[in-house]
Amino acid sequence: MKKIDIEATPVRRGSRYPAPHDAPCRDRMRQALGDAAGLAQFGVNLLTLPPGAWSSQRHWHSAEDEFVMVLEGEVVLITDAGEELLGPGDCAGFKAGEADGHHLVNRGPAAARVLEVGFRSDADGVDYSDIDMIIRPGDDHARHKDGRPYES
16 A cells, blocks of 8 residues: 555654754754655655744755745744744745755744655755854764754
């Protein structure tokens, strides 16, 4: 069967960010639909953001394009240019290498669901715009911008 059983796809809650950067994302939930389909070249996630939750810290990727589409509810897209409200059917894309930190925040009274699609690259690095955090190619953990690892 090729149909993905979304209800049977494991839910990952929270993030792997070190404290205190994990706090705004603790309630986010992701289901790796691309993994459930066995996809290897790009990722597809179903993201659920309860009221008040963030999709991530504001960030940009060096080698991975990203695309999001709101399926249910409303989220605020925050970029270097400011804020935009996105509702069902609205989409946004983020080109690899463009240093424009972005994330989604649910400021509404109901949960929002967002489809996330992104390229998978071992050469990717992530820069976090508003906090002292980076992830460099080959790293499986976050570091301070000066390269020091976060304490476990």
